[in-house]
Structure formats: structure tokens, C-alpha cells
Amino acid sequence: MIDNGETNRLRAIWQSNEAELDALSLDAVRERAARLGSAVERRNRREYGAAAIVVVMFALYAAVLPGLLLKLGSLLTIAAALFVAWQLSRRTSRSNPDAEMCDIRAFYRARLAREEYMLARVGRWYLAPFVPGLGIFMAGQAxxxxxxxxxxxLFFAALPALVFLAIWLVNLRVAAKLRQQIARLDSYSND
Structure with a gap:
């Protein structure tokens, strides 16, 4: 016999058009963990490439552009790019070749939680380090x-500010989606 709590849960799933009523299979969790690992690796390669481009461009700016503010802003932006690359390496999920031998659900959940934590705080470790250098650089441009x-x-700061806002909002949205996936995985574990 199904109790009222279970009935309410099943009704909520049915009303939300949830496709899966059963817990994720071990193979499905393994596949999702592999997809997450691949996505993280691709993202990290893009971010490291972008950091390299920033370093090269702002090194050229520091060498070529006149004025102390432009040079100082360029050097601080280079430092920020290197710091962000280091933070990404330190904070990001890494694949674990021994994951097959451990509880794959716990491993996948831990990877999701690590990514969610990192993305939810992107303003602190990813965007904030660029603010001093770019601010000084833009003052030099003005x-x-x-x-x-x-x-x-403010004219020179408007576009970077909009880009920063977009990056921050996109990462908050992805972090929220990861929290939903974690909650869904947790609900299957509690059943």
C-alpha cells in the first residue's frame, strides 16, 4: 500500500511531466559523470586558451602603449589572467580513474557539488581579479x-561591465541547474 507522502510525491512527478519515475541506473550515472568530465575538460581548455590570449595581448599593450596607467593596468590584467587560470585549475573537478571502483553516485555527486560551488562563486575568483587592472587600464584609455x-x-567601463554581468548571470544559472541535479540525485539516494 502506498502512503499519502508517496502518493503526493508520485502526483508531483506526474504533474511536472517527469519522464523517469525510477532512480537513475548505475549506467546512466556513469554516463552523466563521463559527460560532465568531458564538458569540464573542454571548458578548462577554452579558459586556459583565453588566459593565454589575454596574457599575450596585454603584454603587447604593456610594451607598446604609452602612459603609466595603461602599462600598469596591462600588467595587473596579466596577473589577473594567471591568477584565474591557477584558480580554475585548483577549483575544478578532475576526473578520477579509480571512480569505477568507488560508489559512482557519490563520485558524480561530489563532482557536481564541486562544479556548483565553483560556478556560484565565479564573481569572487574569476571576475573580481580583473577589476583593478581593467579599471586602471580604462582610466588610462580615458x-x-x-x-x-x-x-x-564610465564610457570605457560600460562594455566590460556588461560582459562581466553576463558572465556572472550565466554562471549563476548553471550553478542553479547543478543544484537541481544534485537534489535530484539526492532524492534518488534517499528513496
Missing amino acids: KQAGTDGVAAW
Whole structure:
């Protein structure tokens, strides 16, 4: 006999058009863990490539552009790119060749949780390190353009600020989706 709690849970699943009523199979968890590992590796390669491009571009800026603010801003931006690459390496999930021998559900959940934690805090470790260098660089741009006022600095800061906001919001959204996956995995473990 099904109790009221179970009836309510099944009704909620049916009403939400949930396709799977059963817990994820071990093979499905293994497949999802492999897909997550591949996605993380691809993302990390893109991020390391972007960091390398930032380092090269801002090294050229530091060497070529006139003015102390542009040079200092370029050097601080290089430092930020290197810091972010190091943080990504330190914070990101790594594949575990011994995962087949351990509880694959626990391994997959731990990887999801690590990614969620990292993405939910992207503003702190990914975006914030760039703010000083880019801020000084943009002040140098405003000065070189002959407009030293706050309005000029805001003009130069508008596009990067919008890009930063978009990056932050996208990562918060992905972190929320990962929290849902973790909750779903936890609900299967509790059944």
C-alpha cells in the first residue's frame, strides 16, 4: 500500500511531466559523470586558451602603449589572467580513474557539488581579479583620449561591465541547474 507522502510525491512527478519515475541506473550515472568530465575538460581548455590570449595581448599593450596607467593596468590584467587560470585549475573537478571502483553516485555527486560551488562563486575568483587592472587600464584609455572625467571612465567601463554581468548571470544559472541535479540525485539516494 502506498502512503499519502508517496502518493503526493508520485502526483508531483506526474504533474511536472517527469519522464523517469525510477532512480537513475548505475549506467546512466556513469554516463552523466563521463559527460560532465568531458564538458569540464573542454571548458578548462577554452579558459586556459583565453588566459593565454589575454596574457599575450596585454603584454603587447604593456610594451607598446604609452602612459603609466595603461602599462600598469596591462600588467595587473596579466596577473589577473594567471591568477584565474591557477584558480580554475585548483577549483575544478578532475576526473578520477579509480571512480569505477568507488560508489559512482557519490563520485558524480561530489563532482557536481564541486562544479556548483565553483560556478556560484565565479564573481569572487574569476571576475573580481580583473577589476583593478581593467579599471586602471580604462582610466588610462580615458586619459589618452583626452577626457579625464568620471563620465569618460564610465564610457570605457560600460562594455566590460556588461560582459562581466553576463558572465556572472550565466554562471549563476548553471550553478542553479547543478543544484537541481544534485537534489535530484539526492532524492534518488534517499528513496
